[in-house]
Amino acid sequence: MAPWAERLAGVRGVLLDISGVLYDSGAGGGTAIAGSVEAVARLKGSRLKVRFCTNESQKSRAELVGQLRRLGFDISEREVTAPAPAACQILKERGLRPYLLIHDGVRSEFDQIDTSNPNCVVIADAGESFSYQNMNNAFQVLMELENPVLISLGKGRYYKETSGLMLDVGPYMKALEYACGIKAEVVGKPSPEFFKSALQAIGVEAHQLLSM
Amino acid sequence: MAPWAERLAGVRGVLLDISGVLYDSGAGGGTAIAGSVEAVARLKGSRLKVRFCTNESQKSRAELVGQLRRLGFDISEREVTAPAPAACQILKERGLRPYLLIHDGVRSEFDQIDTSNPNCVVIADAGESFSYQNMNNAFQVLMELENPVLISLGKGRYYKETSGLMLDVGPYMKALEYACGIKAEVVGKPSPEFFKSALQAIGVEAHQLLSM
Numbered sequence: 001m002a003p004w005a006e007r008l009a010g011v012r013g014v015l016l017d018i019s020g021v022l023y024d025s026g027a028g029g030g031t032a033i034a035g036s037v038e039a040v041a042r043l044k045g046s047r048l049k050v051r052f053c054t055n056e057s058q059k060s061r062a063e064l065v066g067q068l069r070r071l072g073f074d075i076s077e078r079e080v081t082a083p084a085p086a087a088c089q090i091l092k093e094r095g096l097r098p099y100l101l102i103h104d105g106v107r108s109e110f111d112q113i114d115t116s117n118p119n120c121v122v123i124a125d126a127g128e129s130f131s132y133q134n135m136n137n138a139f140q141v142l143m144e145l146e147n148p149v150l151i152s153l154g155k156g157r158y159y160k161e162t163s164g165l166m167l168d169v170g171p172y173m174k175a176l177e178y179a180c181g182i183k184a185e186v187v188g189k190p191s192p193e194f195f196k197s198a199l200q201a202i203g204v205e206a207h208q209l210l211s212m
Numbered sequence: 213m214a215p216w217a218e219r220l221a222g223v224r225g226v227l228l229d230i231s232g233v234l235y236d237s238g239a240g241g242g243t244a245i246a247g248s249v250e251a252v253a254r255l256k257g258s259r260l261k262v263r264f265c266t267n268e269s270q271k272s273r274a275e276l277v278g279q280l281r282r283l284g285f286d287i288s289e290r291e292v293t294a295p296a297p298a299a300c301q302i303l304k305e306r307g308l309r310p311y312l313l314i315h316d317g318v319r320s321e322f323d324q325i326d327t328s329n330p331n332c333v334v335i336a337d338a339g340e341s342f343s344y345q346n347m348n349n350a351f352q353v354l355m356e357l358e359n360p361v362l363i364s365l366g367k368g369r370y371y372k373e374t375s376g377l378m379l380d381v382g383p384y385m386k387a388l389e390y391a392c393g394i395k396a397e398v399v400g401k402p403s404p405e406f407f408k409s410a411l412q413a414i415g416v417e418a419h420q421l422l423s424m
Contacts, residue, residue, distance in 0.1 A: 130344040136379050139370070143377055157391050158351065165355055167348050171387035179369050179383040 013049035013204030015195070015211040016040070018064070018080075019056060019159075022073060026162040029067050037072040044074055049202035053081045053195070053211075055154040055188045057124035057169070058103040061085065081198035083153035083188035084109035087122055090187065096149060098122040099141045101134055101172075120149035123176065123184075125156070125169045135172065142180045150176055154188035225261035225416030227407070227423040228252070230276070230292075231268060231371070234285060238374040241279050249284040256286055261414035265293045265407070265423075267366040267400045269336035269381070270315040273297065293410035295365035295400035296321035299334055302399065308361060310334040311353045313346055313384075332361035335388065335396075337368070337381045347384065354392045362388055366400035 019025050022036045043050050052075060056064055061077045061084075068075050084106050091098060091113055099118040100110060103126050110122075121138045142148040156168035173184045188194050199206060231237050234248045255262050264287060268276055273289045273296075280287050296318050303310060303325055311330040312322060315338050322334075333350045354360040368380035385396045400406050411418060 126344075128344045130347070132338075132340045132342040132379070135342070135383075136377075139379050139383075140376055143370075157393075158355075164352055165348075167344070167351050167387075167391055171347075171351075171391040174390040175379075175383035175387040178386040179379055181369075 008210070010208060011048065011210045012208040013051065013199070013202050013210070014043055015051050015053045015198055015209060016043075017212065018052055018054040018068070021212060022052075022068065023071055029070060032071040032073070040073055040075070048210075049204055050079070051081060051198050051202045052079050053189070053198045055083060055156060057083050057106055057153040057188070058127060059105045060108045062108070063105060081194070081201060083124070083194070086194060086197060087151055087153060087187045088113055090151065090185075091120075091122070096120040096151075098151070099138055101126055101129070101138045102153075103127050103129060119145060120151060121176070122151045122153070123169060123173055124153035126172070127166075130167075130172055135175065139176060139179050142176065142182065148180055148182050150180070150182060150184040152184040152186050152188075155184070155186050220422070222420060223260065223422045224420040225263065225411070225414050225422070226255055227263050227265045227410055227421060228255075229424065230264055230266040230280070233424060234264075234280065235283055241282060244283040244285070252285055252287070260422075261416055262291070263293060263410050263414045264291055265401070265410045267295060267368060269295050269318055269365040269400070270339060271317045272320045274320070275317060293406070293413060295336070295406070298406060298409060299363055299365060299399045300325055302363065302397075303332075303334070308332045308363075310363070311350055313338055313341070313350045314365075315339050315341060331357060332363060333388070334363045334365070335381060335385055336365035338384070339378075342379075342384055347387065351388060351391050354388065354394065360392055360394050362392070362394055362396040364396040364398050364400075367396070367398050 023030045023032050061080050061082050065075055065077050065080060088110060097114045097116060097118050099121045100115060101121060102124040106124060118141050121141055142150060152169055152173040155170040155173055157170045158165050158168050177184055235242045235244050273292050273294055277287055277289050300322060309326045309328060309330050311333045312327060313333060314336040318336060330353050333353055354362060364381055364385040367382040367385055369382045370377050370380050389396055
C-alpha cells in the first residue's frame with residue numbers, strides 16, 4: 001500500500017479544527033486557507049464521517065458557521081463541536097448558574113442558562129471584557145462559594161491576529177486559579193471528554209479517527 | 213525571665229509592616245489600627261532600630277508617608293523599604309528599560325527610569341490599569357525579547373478593602389508567566405533580598421530581628 005493508504009486503513013472519521021486549519025481569522029471575516037474549501041468538499045463527498053472541532057469561544061456557532069459559509073465552506077451548525085454548548089450541557093446537568101466572563105459574541109450560546117445568584121464562574125476568551133472589574137467580579141463570586149467551580153473554555157496561552165499576538169483565556173484562568181487556590185475544569189481541547197463528545201456525534205471510535 | 217523578655221533577648225531591630233499592621237487602607241486615607249500610633253512612638257523611643265517594610269505598590273513612598281503622618285504616625289520616607297525603589301535599583305544595575313504595568317499612584321517612583329524601547333516588564337498592583345490592552349502590551353513586549361525579564365512587585369493573591377476583596381498583583385504575574393512560559397522575579401516580600409535590604413538599612417542581622 002502507498003504510505004497514505006496505509007495511514008488511512010481503518011479510518012472512518014475525520015476531526016477538523018477550524019481556526020488556523022480551514023481559515024485564518026482577522027478583520028473582515030478572515031480568509032480561507034488555500035485548498036481548504038476543496039478539501040472539506042472532497043472529505044464530505046467520501047465515505048468518511050466529518051466533524052468540525054474548535055476551541056472558538058469569542059463567537060457563537062451560528063456566527064462562526066455563517067462566516068465560514070461566506071468563505072465557501074460546506075458546513076452547518078450541527079456539524080460543529082465547540083466549548084460553549086459543551087459547557088451549557090455541563091451547567092444544566094449539574095444545576096450550575098454561572099457568572100459569565102465571556103466575549104459578547106458568544107453570549108447568545110448561554111441564552112437558556114440561568115445566571116441569577118451565581119454558584120460558579122465560566123471563563124472564555126473574553127478579549128477586552130477581561131477588565132479588572134470583571135475579573136474581580138469573577139474572583140469575588142468564587143471566593144464566596146464553599147466549593148468554588150471555575151469552568152474554562154479552553155486553556156490556550158495566546159493566538160495570532162493580523163495586529164499581533166493576543167492573550168487567550170489560559171492566562172486569565174491561571175490568574176483566577178492562583179487568586180482562589182483552585183483548579184479550573186477545562187471544557188474544550190485538549191480535554192478528552194470534549195474529543196469524546198465530538199466522536200459520539202459521528203459514531204466513530206478513537207482508533208478509527210484522523211484528526212487535523 | 214518573663215516570656216516576652218526572653219523573646220526580646222538579643223533583639224536589636226524591628227521590622228514593621230504597614231497595611232494591616234499600622235493602618236487599614238480604604239476610602240479617605242484609611243484608619244489607624246488601635247494602639248499602633250503609640251506602639252510606633254514607644255519603639256522609636258526605645259533602644260531598638262525600627263524599619264517599615266511594606267509591599268505597598270499602588271502609592272509612592274511620599275504619598276504613603278503623608279497619609280500615615282496625617283493619621284498621627286512618626287514616620288519619614290527614608291525609614292520605609294518598599295518594592296518600587298528596590299525595583300528601580302535593580303533596573304539601573306542591570307541596564308533594564310521597563311514597560312510599566314503599574315498604578316498611576318506609584319509612577320513617580322520611576323521618574324528617573326528610562327522606559328524607551330523596553331527590554332523588560334515591571335508589574336505591580338495596578339488595579340483598574342490591569343486592562344486587557346495593558347496586559348496584552350506587556351505580553352507582546354515579553355514575547356519580543358530573547359530573554360524575557362518580568363519583575364513583579366510582590367506576588368500577593370488579594371487584599372481586603374472596605375468594598376470587598378480585590379485582586380492583587382500575583383494573579384496577573386501568574387497570567388504573564390503562563391502566557392510567555394517564564395518565571396517572574398519577585399521584588400518585595402517574601403523575597404529574601406528584599407528583607408536583607410531592609411536589614412542593611414538599619415545595620416541589623418537577621419537573628420537580631422523581630423518582624424511583625
